[in-house]
Amino acid sequence: MTDFILTTFDWVPDIPRGYVRDLRVRWALEESGLPYRVESVTFGERGEDHFAHQPFGQVPWLTDGDTSIFESGAILLYLGERSTALMPHDLAARNKVIGWLFAALNSVEMATVPWSLFMFSQDSEDTPGRRMLENFLASRLRHMEKVLSENEWLAESFSIADIVMSDALRLVDRFDGLAQHKACREYIARATARPAFKKAHKDQLAFFAAEDARRNT
Amino acid sequence: MTDFILTTFDWVPDIPRGYVRDLRVRWALEESGLPYRVESVTFGERGEDHFAHQPFGQVPWLTDGDTSIFESGAILLYLGERSTALMPHDLAARNKVIGWLFAALNSVEMATVPWSLFMFSQDSEDTPGRRMLENFLASRLRHMEKVLSENEWLAESFSIADIVMSDALRLVDRFDGLAQHKACREYIARATARPAFKKAHKDQLAFFAAEDARRNT
Incomplete structure (x- = not known):
């Protein structure tokens, strides 16, 4: 090999x-x-x-x-x-990992990365578009908080989906965007504690x- | 079945x-x-x-x-x-389709959907964050314009990657964001002409x- x-x-x-x-x-x-x-x-x-x-x-x-x-x-x-x-062979578990992999990239990160652009640029203007973007992120985080308060990892065990999801959330945490999301913060801590x-x-x-x-x- | x-x-x-x-x-x-x-x-x-x-x-x-x-x-x-x-069996072609599928969802749509939130909200404020978001979209579109001026479809033939990419670009076109991107517009026309x-x-x-x-x- x-x-x-x-x-x-x-x-x-x-x-x-x-x-x-x-x-x-x-x-x-x-x-x-x-x-x-x-x-x-x-x-x-x-x-x-x-x-x-x-x-x-x-x-x-x-x-x-x-x-x-x-x-x-x-x-x-x-x-x-x-x-x-990284991903189990079992078909049902595999489908779950793949669903969450796409969710991390297209449902969560689609909100976190654009939001981080506003944070990086130190933009503090409260405009209608900005409010829609903030609400978009808040909605995604609210759902993730529920999922992560009930599950150690997104699928049955740690997987590629957790790599993307925890790294996407880590960017929000960098700008203190998870102050109200304890389960998200604890999930990041579990993921980043891995050797x-x-x-x-x-x-x-x-x-x-x-x-x-x-x-x- | x-x-x-x-x-x-x-x-x-x-x-x-x-x-x-x-x-x-x-x-x-x-x-x-x-x-x-x-x-x-x-x-x-x-x-x-x-x-x-x-x-x-x-x-x-x-x-x-x-x-x-x-x-x-x-x-x-x-x-x-x-x-x-939707996706060829041939391994190299399959890998190309999957690469472009993720690119459509995570490199292109990550710029198009947030941008569309600002358009939907009729936000016309020019702020530093907004400029970063506009530049992010412009950069993605510039690269897509080159790719699509040289290729009929993203992989060797029409695939799931084209479904996502053309639909993501269609949202930009809805707000006249492709006026300077002829190849992107022609690609959307090709895709949406399909029965x-x-x-x-x-x-x-x-x-x-x-x-x-x-x-x-």
């Missing part, structure tokens, strides 16, 4: 560090024990080669021999098919720090 | 008609020729039963015998596994209209 190759940026500014999407893939790979190595593409100029792997000029992508997979959701599903530590998360997070920070060091010498 | 059952709301207000997410599932089912029927759940009060199938109290969900699938992305993937009209889209769209409008009629008698 050849190693999976995870490609991320060689460097990113401080703000996104610890949140770059390769984190989700590193985390899944660490949970699975599947062999991998990390390669990089320049954050600055993005060439045709980059776009051939990732049509938005983003990261990560994963290569498995001749196969190249883009979109972290698709990569996690691909890895989930290859490790029961695989800790290693993935530490490795991402170290990867970008190594490039800082290289540039400064 | 028993029919698939697609569950949607019994009724919705005028504004979302033609855009409710059951459209994507109807469309996929029509493309595939798989047998199905449509059932409904009340739009008004949403009970425990509803949340048991869809944890956000949304629609649609799909039942296949004892199996219940939520999130339209997960439903399309489930149907794609069951029809080569399966036309039937799905007509059926959704007729379904809600039937409930209007029932209430008015």
Whole structure:
């Protein structure tokens, strides 16, 4: 078996560090024990080669021999098919994991990421659109709070769905958006206490720090 | 083979008609020729039963015998596994479809839906957060414009990825957000000219209209 190759940026500014999407893939790979190595593409100029792997000029992508997979959701599903530590074989459990994987990406993160853009930009204007966005997020969090107060993980056991959901919620928590959502905060704490998360997070920070060091010498 | 059952709301207000997410599932089912029927759940009060199938109290969900699938992305993937009209069996082509399916849901729709909230609310304030959201959408559209000027469909042939991507872009077009994106508009025209889209769209409008009629008698 050849190693999976995870490609991320060689460097990113401080703000996104610890949140770059390769984190989700590193985390899944660490949970699975599947062999991998990390390669990089320049954050600055993005060439045709980059776009051939990732049509938005983003990261990560994963290569498995001749196969190249883009979109972290698709990569996690691909890895989930290859490790029961990430997604069970049992059909009913598998369907539940996949439903929650899409829910994390399309029902929850569709609210959390745009909301975070307003927080990053320190926008404090209360406008009609902003209120709709806040209500959209509040509705999603209200439902997640109920689900997470009743369940340790989204499916029967920890899965790729929890990697995405906890990481999406982590971004809200970064801006103190979960003050009223104890079950969400406790879920993030359970997820990020896992050794695989800790290693993935530490490795991402170290990867970008190594490039800082290289540039400064 | 028993029919698939697609569950949607019994009724919705005028504004979302033609855009409710059951459209994507109807469309996929029509493309595939798989047998199905449509059932409904009340739009008004949403009970425990509803949340048991869809944890956000949304629609649609799909039942296949004892199996219940939520999130339209997960439903399309489930149907794609069951029809080569929706997703090819060939592994490389399949991976490409799945990558684009996630891209439509998590890279493109994450920008289009929040942007549409500002359009729906007729919010015209130019704030720092709003500018970040506009730039986020502009960046996604710029990349999609290039991809769609070079490709008829996202993968080798029409697939579930095109159902989601064209429907996501259709929402931008509704608010004239594609005036500078000819390839995106032409892609929507190609997709919505398909008989399966036309039937799905007509059926959704007729379904809600039937409930209007029932209430008015």
